[in-house]
Amino acid sequence: MSVYEWARQELRQSVNTAQEVGFDPELSLRALLSAVVQQSKAVRSVEDLADELHFLAENLDEDRDYGFIRP
Numbered sequence: 001m002s003v004y005e006w007a008r009q010e011l012r013q014s015v016n017t018a019q020e021v022g023f024d025p026e027l028s029l030r031a032l033l034s035a036v037v038q039q040s041k042a043v044r045s046v047e048d049l050a051d052e053l054h055f056l057a058e059n060l061d062e063d064r065d066y067g068f069i070r071p
Helices: 003-020 025-040 047-059
Strands: none
Touching: 003 025, 025 047
C-alpha cells in the first residue's frame, strides 16, 4: 500500500465516522482540510504549502485540456 492509498483509506474512514455521529460530509471534509493545513504548517514552509495548495486548486478540473500535453 502506498502512502497515498493509506491517506485515501484514512480519509474515507474519517468521513464515515463523522457521518455516523451526524456531521455533514462537506463540513467534515472542510474541517479535515483545515486540520491538515494546520498540521502541515508545522513541518513545511508557508510558501511551500501555499504553492502546493495553489497547484491543487488550479488542477481541480479533471476535464481541463492542457495545451502543452498535446503533440
